[in-house]
Amino acid sequence: MNRLPSFPTPRAAVLSVLPLLALASCTSDQGAETPRTGAAAVSELSEEEIMERAREIHARVISIDTHIDIPNNFAAAPDTDPGVRGRFQNDLPKMREGGLDAAFFIVYVGQGDRTPEGYANANQVARTKFDGIRRMAYEMYPDQIDLAYSAADVERIHAEGKLVALIGVENAYGIGTDVAQWARYHELGARYVSLTHNGYSDFGDAAVRGAPRDRDADAQWGGLSPLGEEAVDELNRLGIMVDVSHASKETMMDIVARSRAPVIASHSSIKAVADHPRNLDDEQLRAIAANNGVAQTTALGGFVKVQPQERADAVAELRAAFRIESGADIQALDSEDRANFDAGMADIEARFPPATLADYIDHVDYAVNLVGIDHVGISSDFDGGGGVVGWMDTSETLNVTVELVRRGYSEEEIRKLWGGNLLRVMRDAERVARELQGDS
Numbered sequence: 001m002n003r004l005p006s007f008p009t010p011r012a013a014v015l016s017v018l019p020l021l022a023l024a025s026c027t028s029d030q031g032a033e034t035p036r037t038g039a040a041a042v043s044e045l046s047e048e049e050i051m052e053r054a055r056e057i058h059a060r061v062i063s064i065d066t067h068i069d070i071p072n073n074f075a076a077a078p079d080t081d082p083g084v085r086g087r088f089q090n091d092l093p094k095m096r097e098g099g100l101d102a103a104f105f106i107v108y109v110g111q112g113d114r115t116p117e118g119y120a121n122a123n124q125v126a127r128t129k130f131d132g133i134r135r136m137a138y139e140m141y142p143d144q145i146d147l148a149y150s151a152a153d154v155e156r157i158h159a160e161g162k163l164v165a166l167i168g169v170e171n172a173y174g175i176g177t178d179v180a181q182w183a184r185y186h187e188l189g190a191r192y193v194s195l196t197h198n199g200y201s202d203f204g205d206a207a208v209r210g211a212p213r214d215r216d217a218d219a220q221w222g223g224l225s226p227l228g229e230e231a232v233d234e235l236n237r238l239g240i241m242v243d244v245s246h247a248s249k250e251t252m253m254d255i256v257a258r259s260r261a262p263v264i265a266s267h268s269s270i271k272a273v274a275d276h277p278r279n280l281d282d283e284q285l286r287a288i289a290a291n292n293g294v295a296q297t298t299a300l301g302g303f304v305k306v307q308p309q310e311r312a313d314a315v316a317e318l319r320a321a322f323r324i325e326s327g328a329d330i331q332a333l334d335s336e337d338r339a340n341f342d343a344g345m346a347d348i349e350a351r352f353p354p355a356t357l358a359d360y361i362d363h364v365d366y367a368v369n370l371v372g373i374d375h376v377g378i379s380s381d382f383d384g385g386g387g388v389v390g391w392m393d394t395s396e397t398l399n400v401t402v403e404l405v406r407r408g409y410s411e412e413e414i415r416k417l418w419g420g421n422l423l424r425v426m427r428d429a430e431r432v433a434r435e436l437q438g439d440s
Contacts, residue, residue, distance in 0.1 A: 042408050054402040057411045062158050063397060064102040064419030066192075066296045066377065067168065067245075067267035069384035071328075072125060074105075074132035075140060082136050083144070087331070089382035089393040092144055095163055098397030102154055102164035102419065104266070105133045106384070107190065109174045111199040111206075119176030126174035130167070130188045137165050147189055151426040154419075168243065168266060171197035177227060179234045186238045191426065192264060193235055194243035195228055196251065203228035204251035207277050224254035236260045239433030241425060244268075245296075249284060256287045261432040262425045263291055267298035267379045267386075270363040274306045282370060289371035292428065294421040296377040297363045300386040304363060305355035311348060318344045327385070357390030361403045364417065373413050377421050 042050065068090045074080050085093035090103065107129040109122040137147040145163040148154045157164045167189040175181040182193070195203035204224040224232070232255055235242050242259050243266045244252040256263055265288060271279040280288070280295055288295050298304075322341050324330055333341060367376040378400060380386045382393060390399050404414050 042406060050405055051402060054398065054405045057405065057414055058099050058398050058401040060411070061401075061415040062101050062154065062419045062423075063099060063401075064104075064154070064164075064166075064377075064422055065100055065380050065382070065394070065397075066104045066264070066422060067106060067170075067298065067379040067384070067386075068103045068382045068394075069106045069108055069170075070129060070132060071383075072128060074129060075136045076132055080132075081140075083141050089380075089387060091394075092141060092163060094393055094395040095397075097395040098393075100163075100394045100397040101158055102148070102166060103394075104166045104168040104192070105136075106168050106170050107133070107174075108170040108197075108384070111171060111173050111197045111201060114173075114200070114202055116176075119173070122171075122174040123176065123181075126169070126185075130185075130190075133165060133167055134189065149189060149191070150430060151423045154423060154426075166191055169193040170243075170246070170266075171195075171201075172203050172231060173197070173201065177202055179227070179231050182231070182234050182238055182240065186240055190240055192241035192243045192266060193231075194246050194266065195224075195231055195255070196246050196248075198246065201225075201228075203231055204254070205248040206246055206251070207248050208246070221251070223248070223250035224258065228254075229258055232258045236429075236432055237436045239430045241429045244284075244288070246278070249281070252280075252284055253287060256291045256293070259291065260436070261429040262293040263288065264293055264377075264422065264425055265295045267296060267300070267381045269297045269300070269303040269360075270366050273363050273366050274304055276303050276306065279303055285367055285371050285375075289375040292375075292425070294375050294377045294425050295367055295371075296379040296422070297360070297367060298379045298381045298386060299355075299357075299360045299388045299391050300381045300384075301355040301388055302385070304360050304388055307352055311352035314348045314351075315345075318348065327383075355388040357388055357399055357403050360388045360391065361400075361407060364404075365407065368413075368417075373416055374421055374424075376417060377419070378417055 045053070071080050075082055079086060082091045085091055095103065107126050109125045112118045112122060134147065137145055145165050146157045147165045148157055154164050154166070169185060169190045169192070172193060172195045175185070195201065196206040198206055198208045200220055202225060205221050228251070232242055236259060241261070242255055242263045244255050244263050245265045245268045247255065265280060269279045271281040285295055318341065322333065322337060330341065364376060364378070380391065387393070390396065401414060404417065409417070
């Protein structure tokens with residue numbers, strides 16, 4: 001999840017895939033692409049043949065997006081009903097339209113005061129989101145989507161023709177300082193946890209400081225805290241994957257060194273392609289690969305393409321004019337103000353073009369070329385700031401596979417990127433948990 005300025009939620013209208021083929025084939029300004037071995041053969045195909053191959057592959061693989069955010073009142077109000085095609089970037093109709101088979105719905109809590117009151121409030125927010133996800137799967141749409149608790153569940157539910165829901169927890173703040181609470185989160189369905197978000201944490205240092213007063217302050221722990229070490233051990237014991245996204249480099253490297261199970265980066269892109277503090281550098285990518293983990297590159301525009309300061313200033317000025325501090329403030333605008341805000345954003349985007357799907361796949365290419373196909377995956381961060389031109393909501397998910405085919409990725413490679421690698425890590429976490437519980 002990103003709490004920096006972001007584009008407004010895109011219109012519900014679905015962009016046609018075919019025009020995006022030409023867009024996706026444009027050379028990115030983020031750096032030179034490395035041609036893949038299958039690219040020469042693909043270059044001989046027509047646009048229609050590329051599309052047909054992509055559709056066939058997309059229908060056969062299990063596509064998993066490891067990071068999609070939800071509102072606090074998810075599945076509890078008419079405008080947050082996941083079964084209705086609505087204003088959010090993800091809902092069940094859009095998943096069907098784009099062929100997205102599975103998604104980690106995120107239990108996110110922002111970092112607040114490290115006090116009993118702060119912990120209690122954060123835990124309540126987390127439990128409300130757990131309840132919403134479970135209500136979607138068990139009460140509202142059990143005929144359409146089911147909640148997976150294991151890698152085998154993902155494959156079984158998919159084989160039954162249903163969509164798959166999984167749960168990731170973004171920020172350990174909700175448990176306070178009691179790691180025993182992870183057992184309850186595990187029972188509710190949590191299958192990965194990131195220990196930090198932005199700002200100071202009891203568990204370790206974050207990649208991005210939180211409140212303005214903290215941003216120039218020194219790191220508090222120099223990496224993973226003693227409580228963070230205890231948390232990693234308990235997550236390993238339960239079979240919950242440890243997510244290193246949002247952690248500082250020092251924290252992330254400490255997690256990799258301590259974890260007995262492979263780790264994931266649920267939504268981080270590549271620092272060598274776009275120099276953003278939330279992205280992973282080459283040393284971090286190699287550490288994840290050595291751990292047999294997976295880095296899920298993410299389609300959040302600010303992580304995909306570094307924009308000049310002039311653009312940030314223009315966005316900040318526009319948001320200030322409409323008193324916008326979060327995505328919720330955008331959604332709360334009346335129709336006239338929303339139209340004016342959208343017009344202002346359109347003008348900014350015309351002057352400073354946003355990241356495209358081609359820019360995003362450059363990150364995938366770089367990571368694959370550096371650490372190999374077995375350690376790279378795909379995520380969107382939809383409804384948390386994510387979206388690039390060509391993949392702005394889950395209805396456009398097929399476009400990602402089209403671009404992978406164009407770049408020369410084979411069906412087996414696409415299968416690994418879209419979820420095969422993630423399921424391998426999930427199985428390894430389950431195996432380690434059985435071994436650790438057998439030792440106890």
